[in-house]
Amino acid sequence: MEALMKVCNVLAALIGIYSFLIWLRIILTWIRIPGQTTENPVTTFLRKIVDPYLSWFSSIKALRREHIDLTPIIALAVLSILQSILRMFGVYGQLTPGMVFATILQTFWGYIVSPLFWFIFIILVIRLVFCYHKSPRSIYYINMLDSMDRGFLDFVQKLFYGQKPVNDRTLVWTSVIFSLVGFLIAKYLLTLLVRLLVGA
Secondary structure, eight states, rough: OHHHHHHHHHHHHHHHHHHHHHHHHHHHHOOTTTOSSSOOHHHHHHHHHHHHHHHHTTTOOHHHHHTEHHHHHHHHHHHHHHHHHHHHHHHHOOOOOHHHHHHHHHIIIIIHHHHHHHHHHHHHHHHHHHHHSSOOHHHHHHHHHHHHHHHHHHHHHHHHHSSSSOOOOHHHHHHHHHHHHHHHHHHHHHHHHHHHHHHH
């Protein structure tokens, strides 16, 4: 059993290194060196190592929406779940279904729910600033932000105001407060659930 625990710890460490290489690959795709016509040797090396794994997820159409590609995030989340499970077994020498489910929930929260919340929250706060500083130029930015947050604003409008007309500032303030309170409640409930699952 002890040998198996050591193997799991080594595998968890290797997955950690591989995850770092994926992050490095993602960051390097954002960097463009002016005048460079050939691919950077480091990028080429990383592409050969990382892309075969990422390609498993690229066929899932639901992960790609217009300018947003969630493929690397989901791929990293899967590796994180596997790494956490291996590490838990490496430390405790056992796994329960509750521990595995708790790991999946925490990873889903950390890689998808939490970043999505902060993305929406930041957009709403910027949108709120524009509500107080309207100008011909700011209308362009408001329309751009609304293309990203309109679904959430519509949901909040229906939830709290129904068909009743409401001014822009009130709707955005309500959305900011609702998103923050919802996030804190969800985080608290997740913490309770994880404790329950790990203790079971």
